[in-house]
Amino acid sequence: MTTTGRPPGSSGTPGPARPTALPTADSSVSGAAGSAGPAQPPGQPTATAGASTGRDRGGLPGRSLLRVGPVSLLIRRRAVLVAAVLTVLLLLAVVLSLSLGTPYVAPADVLRALSGAGTPYDLVVFDLRLPRVVLAAVAGAAFGVAGTLIQSVARNPLASPDVIGITQGAGLAATVALTSGMAAVLVAPTALVGGLLAAALLFALGARHGLAAQRFVLAGVAVAFGFRALTEVVMLTADPIDGLRAQIWLIGTLAGKGWTEAAWIAGTLLVLLPVLAWAGWALNSTALDDDTARGVGLRPVARRIGLAGTGVLVAAMVTAQVGAVDFVALVAPQVARRLVRAERPPLVCAALLGALLLVLADLAGRRLFAPTQLPAGVLTAAIGGPYLIFLLLRGRRRSS
Numbered sequence: 001m002t003t004t005g006r007p008p009g010s011s012g013t014p015g016p017a018r019p020t021a022l023p024t025a026d027s028s029v030s031g032a033a034g035s036a037g038p039a040q041p042p043g044q045p046t047a048t049a050g051a052s053t054g055r056d057r058g059g060l061p062g063r064s065l066l067r068v069g070p071v072s073l074l075i076r077r078r079a080v081l082v083a084a085v086l087t088v089l090l091l092l093a094v095v096l097s098l099s100l101g102t103p104y105v106a107p108a109d110v111l112r113a114l115s116g117a118g119t120p121y122d123l124v125v126f127d128l129r130l131p132r133v134v135l136a137a138v139a140g141a142a143f144g145v146a147g148t149l150i151q152s153v154a155r156n157p158l159a160s161p162d163v164i165g166i167t168q169g170a171g172l173a174a175t176v177a178l179t180s181g182m183a184a185v186l187v188a189p190t191a192l193v194g195g196l197l198a199a200a201l202l203f204a205l206g207a208r209h210g211l212a213a214q215r216f217v218l219a220g221v222a223v224a225f226g227f228r229a230l231t232e233v234v235m236l237t238a239d240p241i242d243g244l245r246a247q248i249w250l251i252g253t254l255a256g257k258g259w260t261e262a263a264w265i266a267g268t269l270l271v272l273l274p275v276l277a278w279a280g281w282a283l284n285s286t287a288l289d290d291d292t293a294r295g296v297g298l299r300p301v302a303r304r305i306g307l308a309g310t311g312v313l314v315a316a317m318v319t320a321q322v323g324a325v326d327f328v329a330l331v332a333p334q335v336a337r338r339l340v341r342a343e344r345p346p347l348v349c350a351a352l353l354g355a356l357l358l359v360l361a362d363l364a365g366r367r368l369f370a371p372t373q374l375p376a377g378v379l380t381a382a383i384g385g386p387y388l389i390f391l392l393l394r395g396r397r398r399s400s
Helices: 025-033 077-099 107-115 122-154 166-179 184-206 213-236 240-251 259-271 273-285 290-295 300-322 328-340 347-367 376-399
Strands: 063-068 071-076
Touching: 071 077, 077 107, 077 122, 077 328, 077 347, 107 122, 122 213, 122 259, 122 273, 122 300, 122 328, 122 347, 166 184, 166 213, 166 240, 166 300, 184 213, 184 300, 213 240, 259 273, 259 300, 273 300, 273 347, 328 347, 328 376, 347 376
Parallel strands: none
Antiparallel strands: 063 071
């Protein structure tokens, strides 16, 4: 006896057997992005990924699906929490930096002055301290963004503007400007041109084979050593006073700077905001190899060039304005990645952490050895050195 495709008890001529319900592409997407609910019985309609249900959370561990009309955004809940905590810490650091100094301003008076209530300390808060604090926050955020983009493209936690030659190119141009009698107002534009020329040389050397990660980093290290050697030659042949001015610039300091420099950096970030929004999404694909990326319809080489180009442009601008403040772009992305527990540095958290680091470094430089002020670059280097030792020891433990 043969078995037909009819269910028991049905009548009529046997028709073609009905296929068993299989999961569709929509249902698999919904299971990844939404919550995994109980299995639906056969014959019931399957919810698609486009349908907004009350169980959009929890499909992927630690993520939520935010939907605004036709736009869907997968959010890492821990990243939101870390960003909120970093924002609070940054605000506290700003108030503390505005408060400490001579004269001391109580935090309550700082808040009243910022609210426009009017206090006897308005001149101290607004004219003497606030421009420098805002510059530290904006420059630190820019360093964090630049470091995130460059490290993600290079796939190397040691890749940053001060490692791949951008800082050294800007430093050489600034040294030439400071030792040749050029007007002070032209130092920052000259440094920006030097940083961009270093970036052009870096891309020329590292763009073969699709801007491969290892070649990109090695080319950057070679560019950095070359420009650093030329900078030393210029300083040795310059007037001692001019050489000292160049040395202070190369260390990186916020002293004597404020609203103008902050406006240039913030303006650059605002102009690049659409590109940075794209970069935050495009960073998700940087961990894929080229064949996998092409298999899902991406153009990996174009993405890497776009991300790296944005990173070096931001790095060149901020270095031209505040000098060679090292290690912020190196440390901030990786510490943010560890806080979020992500596979790549998160862009927003890295920016907030970079701002927090530079504000605290500038505050420590102003107050640790008062009345003597240390450049912010000295304090960030003091942070970066132990961090590099930590990376070395951690890599050794992994290899063992």
